[in-house]
Amino acid sequence: MYKELNPPRRILMGPGPSDVHPKVLQAMANPLVGHLDPAFLEIMNETMDLLRHVYQTENKVTLAMSGTGSAGMETLFVNLVEPGDRVIIGVNGLFGQRMVDVASRCGAEVIQVEASWGDIIEPEKIEDALKKHNNVKLVAVVHSETSTGVRQPLEELSEIVHKYDALFVCDMVTSLGGIPTKIDEYKIDAAYSGTQKCLSAPPGLAPVTLSPRAVDVLAKRKNKVQSWYLDLSMIQNYWNEERFYHHTAPISMVYSLREALRLIVNEGLEQVFKRHALYGGALQAGLEAMGLELLVSEKHRLHQLTAVQIPANVSDLEVRKRLLEKYGLEIGGGLGVLKGKIWRIGLMGYNARHENVVFALAALEDVLREQGYHFISGAALEAANRYIRDHE
Amino acid sequence: MYKELNPPRRILMGPGPSDVHPKVLQAMANPLVGHLDPAFLEIMNETMDLLRHVYQTENKVTLAMSGTGSAGMETLFVNLVEPGDRVIIGVNGLFGQRMVDVASRCGAEVIQVEASWGDIIEPEKIEDALKKHNNVKLVAVVHSETSTGVRQPLEELSEIVHKYDALFVCDMVTSLGGIPTKIDEYKIDAAYSGTQKCLSAPPGLAPVTLSPRAVDVLAKRKNKVQSWYLDLSMIQNYWNEERFYHHTAPISMVYSLREALRLIVNEGLEQVFKRHALYGGALQAGLEAMGLELLVSEKHRLHQLTAVQIPANVSDLEVRKRLLEKYGLEIGGGLGVLKGKIWRIGLMGYNARHENVVFALAALEDVLREQGYHFISGAALEAANRYIRDHE
Numbered sequence: 001m002y003k004e005l006n007p008p009r010r011i012l013m014g015p016g017p018s019d020v021h022p023k024v025l026q027a028m029a030n031p032l033v034g035h036l037d038p039a040f041l042e043i044m045n046e047t048m049d050l051l052r053h054v055y056q057t058e059n060k061v062t063l064a065m066s067g068t069g070s071a072g073m074e075t076l077f078v079n080l081v082e083p084g085d086r087v088i089i090g091v092n093g094l095f096g097q098r099m100v101d102v103a104s105r106c107g108a109e110v111i112q113v114e115a116s117w118g119d120i121i122e123p124e125k126i127e128d129a130l131k132k133h134n135n136v137k138l139v140a141v142v143h144s145e146t147s148t149g150v151r152q153p154l155e156e157l158s159e160i161v162h163k164y165d166a167l168f169v170c171d172m173v174t175s176l177g178g179i180p181t182k183i184d185e186y187k188i189d190a191a192y193s194g195t196q197k198c199l200s201a202p203p204g205l206a207p208v209t210l211s212p213r214a215v216d217v218l219a220k221r222k223n224k225v226q227s228w229y230l231d232l233s234m235i236q237n238y239w240n241e242e243r244f245y246h247h248t249a250p251i252s253m254v255y256s257l258r259e260a261l262r263l264i265v266n267e268g269l270e271q272v273f274k275r276h277a278l279y280g281g282a283l284q285a286g287l288e289a290m291g292l293e294l295l296v297s298e299k300h301r302l303h304q305l306t307a308v309q310i311p312a313n314v315s316d317l318e319v320r321k322r323l324l325e326k327y328g329l330e331i332g333g334g335l336g337v338l339k340g341k342i343w344r345i346g347l348m349g350y351n352a353r354h355e356n357v358v359f360a361l362a363a364l365e366d367v368l369r370e371q372g373y374h375f376i377s378g379a380a381l382e383a384a385n386r387y388i389r390d391h392e
Numbered sequence: 393m394y395k396e397l398n399p400p401r402r403i404l405m406g407p408g409p410s411d412v413h414p415k416v417l418q419a420m421a422n423p424l425v426g427h428l429d430p431a432f433l434e435i436m437n438e439t440m441d442l443l444r445h446v447y448q449t450e451n452k453v454t455l456a457m458s459g460t461g462s463a464g465m466e467t468l469f470v471n472l473v474e475p476g477d478r479v480i481i482g483v484n485g486l487f488g489q490r491m492v493d494v495a496s497r498c499g500a501e502v503i504q505v506e507a508s509w510g511d512i513i514e515p516e517k518i519e520d521a522l523k524k525h526n527n528v529k530l531v532a533v534v535h536s537e538t539s540t541g542v543r544q545p546l547e548e549l550s551e552i553v554h555k556y557d558a559l560f561v562c563d564m565v566t567s568l569g570g571i572p573t574k575i576d577e578y579k580i581d582a583a584y585s586g587t588q589k590c591l592s593a594p595p596g597l598a599p600v601t602l603s604p605r606a607v608d609v610l611a612k613r614k615n616k617v618q619s620w621y622l623d624l625s626m627i628q629n630y631w632n633e634e635r636f637y638h639h640t641a642p643i644s645m646v647y648s649l650r651e652a653l654r655l656i657v658n659e660g661l662e663q664v665f666k667r668h669a670l671y672g673g674a675l676q677a678g679l680e681a682m683g684l685e686l687l688v689s690e691k692h693r694l695h696q697l698t699a700v701q702i703p704a705n706v707s708d709l710e711v712r713k714r715l716l717e718k719y720g721l722e723i724g725g726g727l728g729v730l731k732g733k734i735w736r737i738g739l740m741g742y743n744a745r746h747e748n749v750v751f752a753l754a755a756l757e758d759v760l761r762e763q764g765y766h767f768i769s770g771a772a773l774e775a776a777n778r779y780i781r782d783h784e
Binding site: 038043203 | 400408418429435466639658
């Protein structure tokens with residue numbers, strides 16, 4: 001006989017999931033309505049409206065796929081790519097690599113443009129690839145590389161991609177609701193995201209947005225989309241006025257997304273971005289004052305997710321284990337080539353607050369000291385607070 | 393500015409989603425833990441254990457895919473089928489049709505064995521197809537056809553399929569937690585389900601189970617699975633001892649599934665099946681006493697989902713609209729060839745209770761009377777209660 005669920009209390013400051021806003025948790029406890037109930041169709045409309053606002057777009061096809069962020073990635077590739085299509089993918093971290101894998105499974109001919117994990121993809125390198133290979137259907141990059149904490153500049157890249165008449169596709173899993181995505185302003189043709197990062201909702205949905213140009217590509221496909229579950233031509237008919245039944249929408253997850261987006265829109269999108277920048281910057285100032293080195297140069301650093309180099313002679317696993325056991329604090333380890341070399345500390349959505357900065361710095365300081373790593377006590381907190389005073 | 397979410401109160405007696413058990417709603421309101429947190433890994437283990445119990449199997453690979461029931465369908469086809477493989481699919485309703493579509497998108501050569509919507513697939517017809525076509529890799533049927541309310545007998549079919557050395561795959565979306573699935577006893581090689589039917593959890597996860605024989609087929613694939621998101625060879629490495637990160641699990645949905653399964657196991661699986669049979673039978677007795685005709689013959693009728701023929705001169709849409717507006721009661725309409733011809737009334741999971749039988753019969757009686765359909769008042773309730781007395 002199992003007992004009732006009683007998960008331990010954690011503070012989730014890894015690369016995601018982040019802590020869910022209490023009001024979002026509450027929204028999920030609402031009893032269900034049917035997936036074709038007029039009341040639910042209204043909730044879907046509101047969710048799309050709110051999503052457009054947070055994605056900064058007027059794209060009609062802006063909706064939530066019924067899977068996690070990676071399902072969003074797969075959605076864009078299975079729908080926009082047909083077997084034999086040529087695509088260019090920027091690879092400077094795990095999620096670029098994943099795009100290569102996903103696109104290859106769709107039968108794409110993939111050209112990889114690589115950069116070190118921790119660097120951006122230089123726009124010139126993409127342009128070189130576009131010059132070398134003709135008929136490229138789409139170019140994809142990761143806006144916020146969750147495995148490194150790099151923020152990829154998009155504006156110049158978008159111009160280049162469109163000069164060669166390709167579609168510009170962005171992974172915005174860790175961007176949405178944390179930093180500007182500017183879908184329309186930057187002319188991004190398609191983007192996908194997740195709910196468990198800066199939106200502070202639980203994982204389980206993948207918000208995607210497609211420009212009219214991308215939708216047109218979809219409409220002109222020669223072959224059926226290889227995934228029935230992720231076939232946008234059918235799914236958009238459920239989300240739009242047609243309301244054709246496709247699959248049963250994950251009602252409670254849509255409740256959570258609507259509530260999470262509502263909180264962001266009510267706070268004000270610009271204010272939300274400022275909050276992420278302020279407390280993310282403060283955390284970074286604190287970490288540096290502790291003598292720790294950050295992986296990414298200041299210019300290309302995300303605020304919502306910081307990669308910290310693990311000091312020599314300090315055990316990666318031990319520190320994370322102690323933080324979890326002693327403080328209930330989760331931070332992330334490194335992935336791929338950065339495994340054992342970095343920690344990833346997130347300050348996303350609801351967690352981008354002063355108290356989390358203070359708490360994380362204090363807990364990390366304590367646990368690092370246990371590991372024999374020494375530094376001036378209190379310097380981190382002082383630097384963080386100074387950063388806040390100077391930037392508020 | 394949008395207001396806080398405030399969905400109307402409904403009673404969900406359509407083909408699913410069904411009403412979620414209050415304790416399951418509560419479980420979802422728990423704060424998150426990370427998807428690699430030791431506490432979450434324990435919750436995953438418990439969920440797999442509980443799932444095995446409810447699926448009546450000892451299959452190691454018994455886990456929940458991060459999508460709705462249809463993602464479960466797609467999971468089995470993308471993993472078990474390779475381009476050019478020959479498969480036989482029984483089609484006697486919408487979900488058989490959907491399997492054909494999904495399997496075709498995987499590059500399968502599909503042989504359809506058809507029956508009228510409302511009938512079962514006769515085992516001899518499957519055997520005829522197996523005699524006619526050699527090298528059939530798998531045979532798939534729908535155990536509980538949600539579009540018709542038909543219960544497909546599996547035992548004899550399984551023997552036939554194995555005689556021809558094919559895999560036997562079953563859609564158990566509306567079966568799991570409502571009627572016996574007997575995966576091991578009937579030697580079913582793979583099955584998928586959803587959470588929003590007899591489990592009384594919200595939609596969003598697809599519990600699947602694969603026999604060692606099916607897992608072996610997976611291991612011997614020549615090509616990569618075309619879906620990265622649904623690739624079981626990677627996903628089982630996250631759910632088993634390896635704990636390899638694949639995608640971020642939908643934590644809150646796993647909470648809800650664990651709690652829903654726990655409630656079923658604590659009540660006792662046999663008792664749960666008896667409860668579905670008792671109240672489903674009572675509802676059907678009541679509907680017939682009202683003079684309504686049921687679509688499916690008694691022998692092959694599901695208890696958890698009943699298809700009722702819409703009487704002549706009664707408006708399908710109007711009746712469902714009035715039930716929703718006047719009583720907050722949702723029942724389902726027909727799909728495909730049965731659109732406008734039947735209603736589908738579910739008594740699933742938490743909803744399989746006496747009060748729901750009484751309420752649904754009374755509400756339907758009232759709304760049908762508004763539509764000019766006349767019958768002896770009270771006869772339905774009397775018949776339902778008599779059924780309960782006789783079968784309890």
